[in-house]
Amino acid sequence: MTVTFAFDVYGTLINPHGITELIRKHVGDKAPQLSQLWREKQLEYSFRRGLMRLYRDFSVATENALDYASAVFETPLSEDAKAELLTAYRKLPAFDDTAPALNALHAQDSKMFAFSNGRLSDVNSLLENADVAKYLDGVISVDEIETFKPNPDVYAHFNKKTGSNPDTTWLVSSNPFDVIGARAVGWKAAWVQRTTTSKFDPWEIQPTKVISTLAELSGGVE
Template sequence: MSLTLAFDVYGTLIDTQGVVSQLEAWIGDRASGFSQCWREKQLEYSFRRGLMNEYKNFASCTRDALEYCCQSQAVDLSEAQKQALLACYARLPVFADVKQGLEALQAQGHHLYAFSNGTAEAVDGLLSHAGVRDYFLDIVSVDEIATFKPDPATYRHFLRRSSSKAEQSWLISSNPFDVIGARNFGLQAAWVKRSDGAVFDPWGVEPVVTVSGIPQLAAYLK
């Protein structure tokens, strides 16, 4: 049976730690910690804006989070360096398993969508640069309804845009908050555990399946 698959992008298909190499040139062995702080604050700002109903797009959250990390970690980056880091977000790499997995899922007849907190324009450019845009029927962005995952409205919006039913739709994400949000809404969901040390939030809501990469999801759904 063909399923509708909604792929989270940042952290699931795209490696947000791809900025580390650029950071290392400027701040050395502090780069990894800085990058992690940036990612965590980026997500926190999206959550807070969603709760406050004070929407600004994901690029704005990313920009504000970078400013916070520079201040909190006492890293003095020039404006040109900050702009270079933000530009890195337009050309982050996919994880090594992604193309093989997407190709297998497409061959199985599933309907693949990118479903992101990022704007459709940003995600389109990112996936195109990474060479995986053609696997997706469409890009569904929360920007279209001015809120962020895991707001239930975002999953409802996805079903509407993809003309799919909850019982036939899967959310695939490396972010536990996204998986829990989707399961809470009534979607099927797979957690992509991208590192051995990743911990799923102990909320009593579990993914249908946990996989280490996209090919393992294809094997499960075959």
């Protein structure tokens, strides 16, 4: 049985807080908190747009969330500073375990795709910059159907584009909402619990597998 892996990007392969030191240059010691709120609002805005069916691509949610976080922490950003941060966001670093894990799975001839809320161009840029695109069979972006995870249509779109079956598709994600969305449509899912303080949502749906690093995938997921 051939397994198809759908790797979430932001928070799973790529570290969304990887430019905290650059943020610090503009806002000082509030940088970690601002980075956290930026990410939280980015996701919230994508959820809102998905529910309202008022689609704008993920880069809009990213920019709007940065504006919000800056306002909350009373750290106004000049246009140049804002542009610098948004440009850097398209070059976020991969987590340390990303390349070794993808390389190991690639050597096992696994089918692997990046699967993201991000624009195709942004995700391609991220993966190329992190030097991990070479391990993947392609990138599937929600931008093609103009809605966001965890809408069931997004997961169906992945299966259609990759020619995979729901019952042999494994999502790998650090985002509980994504794991729940995938499990709800019949996928299996590995939740990447990157820190012990990360908690899974109290839901009637649970991950198929819980891992702390991507390296644990090389032992198999059957």
